[in-house]
Amino acid sequence: xxIKNAPTIGTTKNAVCDGPKRSVxxxxxxxxxxxxxxDKISPQLYIASLDAACCSVPVQIVAFEPESDFIVxxxxxxxxxxxxxxxxxxxxxxxxxxxGDKISFFGQEYEVAGKLEETGTxxxxxxx
Numbered sequence: 652x653x654i655k656n657a658p659t660i661g662t663t664k665n666a667v668c669d670g671p672k673r674s675v676x677x678x679x680x681x682x683x684x685x686x687x688x689x690d691k692i693s694p695q696l697y698i699a700s701l702d703a704a705c706c707s708v709p710v711q712i713v714a715f716e717p718e719s720d721f722i723v724x725x726x727x728x729x730x731x732x733x734x735x736x737x738x739x740x741x742x743x744x745x746x747x748x749x750x751g752d753k754i755s756f757f758g759q760e761y762e763v764a765g766k767l768e769e770t771g772t773x774x775x776x777x778x779x
Contacts, residue, residue, distance in 0.1 A: 693719040700756060710746060711777045712756055723779055732765030740778045744769035754778070 676694045683692050696714040715723045717734070723741075727733075732741045740754070740761040748754050752763045756778070769775055 691719070691721060693721055695723075710742075711773070713774075713777045713779050715779060726767055726770070726774075727765070727779075730765060730767040732767060735764055735779070738762060739764040741765050741767055742779075743767055743775040743777045745775040746778060 676696070680692055680694055683689060694716050698712040698714075700710055700712060713723070717724065724734075727735075727741055730741075735741060738761055741764050742748050742754075744767060746766070748763045748766070750763055750765045753760050754763060755761065761778075767774070767779075
C-alpha cells in the first residue's frame, strides 16, 4: 500500500507547513529533513484495525512511499516478495495469510503477494 493522495491542508501560518495546498506528510517531511543528523527519510502511515468487524484479521496496516522507502522494500526483497501492485499487500510473519490468499481491510479486498521473514519486531504483525 502506497502513501498517495495524502490529505492536504490549505494555506497555513504555522511552523509545520507554510504555503499553498500541500499534504500534511510532505510538510512534516520537509521539517524532519532539515534536522541535523538526518541523512534520509521516508514516510510511513500506520492504521490499526482494532476490530475484526472492519477487517478479516486484526493487524496494523502500514502504507509506505516506494520512491523513498529504505526499510520495507529491502525486507520484501530479502523475503522474495516483488514490488507490490495495486490491490496487493505483503504480510508480516505472524499474519496467518499466505501468498495468493485474499484478505480485506475496511471493506477492500487485497491479494497477499507474499509473507515476509520474521524480524522479531512489531512489523511481524503488519500488512504493507
